[in-house]
Amino acid sequence: MKAARFHGPGDIRIDDVPEPKVGPGQVKVDVEWCGICGTDLHEYLEGPIFIPPKGSPHPLTGEEMPVVMGHEFAGVVSEVGAGVTNVKEGDRVAVEPYDVCGECSACTIGRYNICRKLGFVGLDGQQGGFAEKCVVGARWAHPLGDIPTDLGALVEPLAVAYHAVRLSGIKPGDTAAVFGSGPIGLVTTAALKAAGASKVFVVEPAAVRKAKAPGAGADEVLDPTEVNVPDAIRDLTGGAGADVSFECAGVDAVLGSAVASVRPGGTVVNVAIWGHKAEFAVNELVFSEINLIGTLAYCGDHPATIGLLQDKKVDATQFITGRIALDDLVSKGFTELIDNKEENVKILVTPKDLV
DSSP states (O other), X not given: OEEEEEEETTEEEEEEOOOOOOOTTEEEEEEXXXXXXXXXHHHHHHOOSSSOOTTOOOTTTOOOSSEEOOOEEEXXXXXXXXXXXXXOXXXXXXXXXXXXXXXXXXXXXTOGGGOTTOEETTTSSSOOSSBSEEEEEGGGEEEOTTOOHHHHTTHHHHHHHHHHHHHHTOOTTOEEEEEOOSHHHHHHHHHHHHTTOSEEEEEOOOHHHHHHHHHHTOSEEEOTTTSOHHHHHHHHTTTSOEEEEEEOXXXXXXXXXXXXXXXXXXXXXXXXXXSSOOOXXXXXXXXXXXXXXXXXXXXXXXXXXXXXXXXXXXXXXXXXXXXXXXXXXXXXXXXXXXXXXXXXXXXXXXSSOOO
């Protein structure tokens, strides 16, 4: 079967690989759609980062590059292994793309998303969504019901946002600020509105990305090159500041602004994966007793995220900005996102024939 594998920076190939076999407790998914994630782009440009390099196999899969990529995917179950009861052949499913040990201190308290040996399907071995078929543990296959698989491929990034919003402790009627209107910032905005936020302020300097924010649910869009963002947010909240803010950019100045924009005793959620050590004035946390928390991916959030789509609380269709064939992954997917990142949110890839 065809699969896109990472062989090194700038080197992703469509290879012919053996079709995976199903074992007990596993399911085989015929992949229909898989989104290209910012993490995939970082691997392509600068990797291996999460991908295990040659000579350093992943502790759970025992595999090393070249690996099959793609972790934001959905498809149809084509085979189930012994003991599987949560899904059946023919079910549409979204995959929660984890490999976890189940034994470490994080796993034993149910926080498997911070497993000490954490791996991601599509980054740690020969299973991934940029392929015709993929085998995963049945626990990671979440039924979509009547949701089509193109929207199912958006469940993974939406679950990232849902998890971040859940950890923030936001309550219906609270106000929120989202710093960054890229893919994660946009889905975080949508998740906040679905959670009942009364006002969501999106902070973004790029014109194209600013234009996308209202469709995701932004009540106000603030350009940091035009206004003092913390002052503007206080003006919009009766002098208090936002109840919560979300750092979705991974930029020192943005983190500082996110901290300065919340009310005393408020919460700042860091969603971004940083490429460098952050520098900001920690006393800004101390003097206002602000909570700064980190969030990673998702943990038990896929069913509720699917529920948001089923109940039409989030319009995910707006985030799809392109559909391409697997053979065109690099030329029409990775290159397009690198060269025109502001124009795109999510490009979906299919191993099937486009119609």
